[in-house]
Amino acid sequence: MTIPASANEILLQAQTIAKLQGRQWDGQLEHILLFCIQYPTFFPKKAMVNLSDGLLPGSSVLQKYLTKYLSDYYREREGTIALKESATRPDLAVDTVLSAFAQADAATLTLMSIYHRQSMAAENLIGKLLERYIASAVEPLGWIWCCGETVWSVDFLRPNNANYHLLQIKNRTNSENSSSAAIRMNRSLNIQVWLARNAADNQFVRW
Numbered sequence: 001m002t003i004p005a006s007a008n009e010i011l012l013q014a015q016t017i018a019k020l021q022g023r024q025w026d027g028q029l030e031h032i033l034l035f036c037i038q039y040p041t042f043f044p045k046k047a048m049v050n051l052s053d054g055l056l057p058g059s060s061v062l063q064k065y066l067t068k069y070l071s072d073y074y075r076e077r078e079g080t081i082a083l084k085e086s087a088t089r090p091d092l093a094v095d096t097v098l099s100a101f102a103q104a105d106a107a108t109l110t111l112m113s114i115y116h117r118q119s120m121a122a123e124n125l126i127g128k129l130l131e132r133y134i135a136s137a138v139e140p141l142g143w144i145w146c147c148g149e150t151v152w153s154v155d156f157l158r159p160n161n162a163n164y165h166l167l168q169i170k171n172r173t174n175s176e177n178s179s180s181a182a183i184r185m186n187r188s189l190n191i192q193v194w195l196a197r198n199a200a201d202n203q204f205v206r207w
Contacts, residue, residue, distance in 0.1 A: 007037045009057035014066050021067075023074050028144045031159060032073075032151060039189060044152040046072070072148035081128050083121050090117070126171055131155055134169065143167070153191055166191045 014033060015025050036043045043055065046068045055062045090113050098104045104112060134156070135145035143158045143165075151157065156167040168191050 006057050007034065010037060010055070010062065010066075013057065013062065014070060017063070017066050018070055018074075021070060021074070023070070026073075026077070028139075029070070029073055029150070031144050032146055032157070035157060035159075035164060036151060042152050042154065042189075044149050069148075069150065073150050074148070076148035077145075081125060081132075083118070083125060085117055085121055086124075127169075130171060131169060164189065168193045170195045 011030060011033060014029075018025050018029075040055070046065055049061065049065045049068060055065060095104075095109045095113070098109060098112065131145065131147065135143075135147075138156065139145060141158075143156045145156055146154050151166075153168055154166045155169045158165040158167075166189055170193060
């Protein structure tokens with residue numbers, strides 16, 4: 001693959017930032033960046049970074065963007081995950097409804113609230129655990145895990161000469177709403193979607 005001069009400049013800037021962050025440069029990350037440079041609409045938005053001026057090599061916008069981009073990638077790639085309780089305070093109206101319609105007493109309501117929040121926290125981890133498991137299985141086959149939200153609407157990609165295979169993972173059949181599906185369908189490349197579980201019958205779908 002011939003790399004345009006601007007792509008080389010962006011890669012060099014990214015490698016410099018990774019070094020400043022104390023990270024060892026990752027060849028898979030290089031593939032991800034090269035893909036996004038080739039197809040810029042797949043660069044995801046990053047908080048506090050305005051992309052309206054474009055990602056020009058050497059610019060302060062690109063410097064800020066790549067700093068966040070690399071930080072997100074390495075944190076997800078190297079980090080550990082743990083069950084974290086939601087920071088959102090429980091809605092007291094839920095207790096009122098459960099008390100009225102399920103005849104739950106105060107002690108039961110307290111336990112239900114605890115278990116419900118733990119269940120929500122566990123559900124939030126399923127996607128991360130699934131991606132990590134899939135990565136362990138498919139990376140030896142040439143797939144690249146696009147962790148840390150490095151490619152918009154894509155969880156895994158696989159270079160195939162000048163082309164790419166793109167894959168998005170969804171935990172269940174009803175976890176993609178119509179607006180996100182429309183965005184995915186309007187991307188410049190086809191993104192294959194794997195829906196891991198059928199929400200209607202709880203059966204797992206082989207891929």
